[in-house]
Amino acid sequence: MKDLTFLKTVSLFFILLPFQSFSQNAETHFFGSFVINNQTFNYEYKLTSNQISSLKIEKITSVADPDTVKIKNNLIVVNKKIDENYAQWLIPNDSLKKIKTGLDQIIKSIPAGIRSIQLSNSEIDMVCKKLKSSIDLLKPDTLNKQKIVEIESLIANLNQVKNTGVEIISPDNEARFAAFTPETIKSILDGKLRNKFSIQLNEAQLNDLSQQIFYEISTRKKFVDDQPSTAFLRLRSDKINTYFENVKIKKSPGITIKQFLDSLKKIAPALENNFYMRGFFDQRQLMRDGQQSRRKNKKDSPEQNIALAMKCKEIDLEFDAGTIKNIEATFEMMVNKQLQTVKFRNNMPISITNKFTPEKLWNHKIYAANPGMLPQNYLIKQSLPDGVELDSAGNTHYDLFFRLGDLITYDIILANYREDYSPKDIVVKLSGQQSVIELKKQERSKILTVKTYTDFNGLNSEQPNGLVQLEASMSVNLRTERSQSILGLKSKRNYEGFFTKADLTGHLSKIEENNKYLPLSEKDTVSPSMNNGQKQFTLNALDLYKYKNTGIDFNLNLYKVNFARIMSNLQFSGAFGIWRTGVADSLFVKNNSYIKGTTRNQRMITSTAATLSAAYEFMPEERYSFKVCVSNTWLNVRNPEIILNQNLKNQIRTLSFEGYLNLNTDNTSKLFFRWKLNTQAGDSRINFNQVQLGYLVDVFKTSK
Known part of the structure; x- marks a missing residue:
């Protein structure tokens, strides 16, 4: 009865502890x-x-439609042409800097997927003014007629953008x-x-x-x-830009050194008479005519991401262990008067535990599972900005993706003492008709998980394994970020994580009176003369584990790698625990000799245990799972009257097979099976096994 009272006290402590961490929001x-x-x-x-x-x-x-995307692409072309021709067009450096700054600000004001854009007309006017001043410099030379036409075309393009009439909010x-x-x-x-x-x-x-x-x-x-509510998941817009990735386009010829020098001479012929510039020209003239300039610009890359506007019909998201584990988004678009459907999905879980989650969503690309169903070359050519051509020697198949932050937002709800903003494990769906979902934490009654086990070997009166055993545990997500790799090596279909979670587990066994205490006999004793006349016993580490009454363990997942194709994972963990083992004897010391008395002395021995384990787990679906686990435990006794057998190691090795069967859909009723073979390190003949059947108990569930 005392042990049952202890269990209730510990359980009550665990379940009341989370209540202290919640308070009313200030907003x-x-x-x-x-x-x-x-x-x-x-x-x-x-x-x-x-x-x-x-x-x-x-x-x-x-939302931004394909016309808006076209506007942005045209601005990028303008920017690129200025990069390529500023020297030939006689644009001074101070004007060039202002033009580049203005164009960059205009382009950045049109991000993909935003519902409304606000163009800066003053910036456009400034750029046009600077370009017109370059025309004035070119007019005296009749050979510059073609250059003037090109600049006037850019100015017309900019004025067209200015007068587009985009909605401003x-x-x-x-x-x-x-x-x-x-x-x-x-x-x-x-x-x-x-x-x-x-x-x-x-x-x-x-x-x-x-x-x-x-x-x-x-x-x-x-x-x-x-x-408690932890976040709101919102559909940002149902029409966003998707992107064909790394599309090969025809590269512009660029500017040769000779062209640059000729232009420079036209701008300031007197520079050649300058002492410092003369050295500059001498060095450059030694270079071969026609050599390409080494000036690099990201916009000159022969590979670009080409935007394609599509409508999202719906998006399904599975939240699991502090991550968005699975995403499946369905997009639609009309192609040649036919409705085309494209499925997008993620390759690895996306962490959502901390307060930086909303910003990080923009970094995640979600790729199409079936991009080949679309006529890619046709769509790419339709989406290319003016003056840009598709490289016919390029691929005929490109990956298609969208940025998760373009489609959804994750608005966290602040609360005192809250650091984890992930919801409970759940699957949700967003669409045009259901655009907002309130996400909640796990019920307080489920923060503490209690399992009860019956040991079939314990039914035998001579087996001390314990007829009934209880386990109460709490789990905390730690580092939920994942990477598509295995031990640092890139992997498309597998993902890994370090220090993913921690568990605190309490154990209670030996609830029945049978074989509750480890019996100590004279054959286990050490001569009192060797211990200052005090009792001392030599035991095996396995015996202390076998008769363990209570214990508490802190488990840390060190490394976990998921193999998505074969629905399994491999994980390595470490643990530290404090165990209490009941021992009993009727010996006392008299004249440096042991004498057996009539009174049985029962007491508890404290040990500390450090464990390393590896487990391979199969998780094909939500209704059942099973795993194989091996572990090695190092035991250290903290009581002076007990020493471990010097002829054997202070280690316990365990091989176990575990599995569960989910009995309902809300994960409140599970049936567990566990078999363990526990062996004394140093002598494998010293061992015992456990065959246990367990059940998940919702002891704190409130009636409705």
């Missing part, structure tokens, strides 16, 4: 969505600590208010929909929509959940 913050005329809108609601509310509305289906479109009422929501909706999106609703429609949003927000503000 209420969540997202929702609604549909009008087959168009999906997201809304974002905030309530600050001083009770000021704000409401922000965005339309996810109004202020980045700060939040409506702030103090009185949270249906009338306030109605007024905000009416203004935003009419002024920003040109949508006019009648009075009945406006009332229904405002009431829907008001009561949805009110309910979520008042709802207290056992599962």
Whole structure:
């Protein structure tokens, strides 16, 4: 009964501990969505600590279209032509610097996948002005007529971009208010929909929509959940740019040294008479005419990523152990009046545990599983900017990808003492009709996992393995980043991680009275004369493990590699534990001799254990799994009356086979099977085995 009381106390401590780490957020913050005329809108609601509310509305289906992509590509061509011809066009260095800075700012203002763009007309005017001044320098020489035509073409191109009429939306479109009422929501909706999106609703429609949003927000503000919210997953837009990767294009001829020098002479002939410039010309003239300039520019690369706008029909995401383990996105587009479907998926899990997750999503490329279904050359040629041609000698098949940050956002919810912003293991779906999902942490009742085992060998009264054993454990995700490699060697289909998680596990066995204590006899003793007249016993490490009553272990996963093709993984772990073993004897020392008494002395022996293990696990599906594990444990006894047998090693070697069967869909009921062969290092004849059947117990589940 004392052990059962101890178990309840420890279990209560573990389950109450997480409650101390949660507190009310200083700011209420969540997202929702609604549909009008087959168009999906997201809304974002905030309530600050001083009770000021704000409401922000965005339309996810109004995104940058192929025309916007074409604009950006044309600007890149302008930038490239200036790089190639600035010397021939007599553009001074100070003007060149301003032109380059202006163009870079304009191009950067049109990122792929953004719902609205804001072009800087003042920057465009400045670039055009600088180019016109170059025309003035070229006009005196009639041989420059073709160059002037080329510059005028670029100016016309820039003016066309300036007058494109791209939708401009202020980045700060939040409506702030103090009185949270249906009338306030109605007024905000009416203004935003009419002024920003040109949508006019009648009075009945406006009332229904405002009431829907008001009561949805009110309910979520008042709802207290056992599962704290950790993030909102949002569909950023349902139409984004995908990219053909490393498309080979025809490389421009570039500028020769001779052309550069000729242009330089035309700009400032007097430079040749300058002492320093004379040395410059002398050195360059020694170079072979026609040699290409070594000036490198990333935009001159013969390989480019070519944008292709596509619509996302839906995206499925599987969250597992602090990562987005699997992504499957379905995209659609019309090609030659036929609807084409392309599937995209990730090759390895994506970490989402820390607060930097939202920014990191932009770094992840999600590749198409079947890009060959599309007429690639046709689509690439349609998407190429003016003046750029596809290299006919290039590939006929290119990888197609999109950036995850273009499609979704992961908005974390701040809470005191929270460092892990990943949700519980779950599968979700985003689409145009369901564009926002609230992600939650694991239920507090499931933070502590309790398993109960029955040892079949323990049914035999002569076997001391323990009839009933309990294990309570908590798991924490640590470093959830993965890399597509095996021990640093690149691998397309496999991925690895270091220090992925840690577990804290408590053990309780020997609940029944039978063979609860390790019996110590005179044959195990050490002469009292060798121990200052005190009792001392020599034991094997395996005996202390065999009669272990309680223990606590800290387990750290050191390395894990997943083999996706064969649905398995290999992992190496280390552990440190403190064990308590019950021992009993009826001996006492008198005159440096052992005498057997009538009173049985029962007590606990403390040991520390360090373990290294390797496991190979098969995980074909969610309903069952099994693994093979080998481990080596080093034992150190902390009580002076017990010493380990000097003729044997202080090590225990274990071979185990483990498996589980999931009995329902919510993972609250599992059946476990475990077989262990435990061997004393130094003498394999000293061993014992355990055959155990276990069950996952939800001891803290609350009734509904």
